[in-house]
Amino acid sequence: MSEKDMEEKEGLYIPRRLMELDSHPIEGNFDLEHLCKINQYLFQDLPKLGGKYERFYKPGQYRAELLPWKTWMKHRPIPGTSKTSNIVYSNMDKIIINETQDFLKKNIDINKMKKMQVKTFVKKMTEIYSKLDYLHPFRDGNSRTIREFTRELALKAGFEMNWEKSNLNQEKRNELYIARDLAVNKIAYDRALSMELKYDIEMYMKPFKNCKKLEEILSENIEKIKVKKQKIVMSFSDKDKSNNRNMGR
Secondary structure, rough: OOOOHHHHHHHHHHHHHHHHHOOOOOOOOOOOHHHHHHHHHOOHHHHHHOHHHHHHHOOOOOOOOOOOOOEEEEEEOOOOOEEEEEEEOOOOOHHHHHHHHHHHHHEEEEEEEOOOOOHHHHHHHHHHHHHHHHHHHOOOOOOHHHHHHHHHHHOOOEEEOHHHHOOOOOOHHHHHHHHHHHHHHHHHHHHHOOHHHHHHHHHHHHOOOOOOOOOHHHHEEEEEOOOOOOOOOOOOOOOOHHHHHHHHO
């Protein structure tokens, strides 16, 4: 199973599942269990292909924990440039899983979010997205899963998160890739236990120091959903009844 084969199969099944979720979002408490359900739904078709697909794709399941001295990294070539973005993710140990779960519980309050101004909501969603992206809980499909999770969360809170604005062209996609990677590496830097790893992460971020930050990009993609006020039109008979009631008081 080549990377090209994987991309072709994912391109066949995942968009259809995303369309289904657009109409019927998965209900949940916006915790890690909810995130797992979204990942399971999106990638449910691929293990059914059997063979290597069945062995590689584990929808809804966490990736394996790494030993403390090992690092889960990704080397992302930036299309159209000579640059590569190197990202350091969590080791998926119990400590970071519990920390992330606690963070979601403390920071996701739908009723409070409904009352937020766009700027405050954008800041909160930037924190949530960055934490989940650093956790990077699945072997595959983290970005698509987190985008859907945050889209559903925004919708529940009365906001529209339009990720399509960051998919208009390659330049926009690169902006989002780099911004996400910078946010993740910032968390990884703060959590790094060795000076050597801190130095490496600092070097990873250096070529992109003047690029857009994730909060800036989300501010372009998030809008408050306007509630349409219904215009009440009273018939003549309704007006007469209302006048009669007022006169009788």
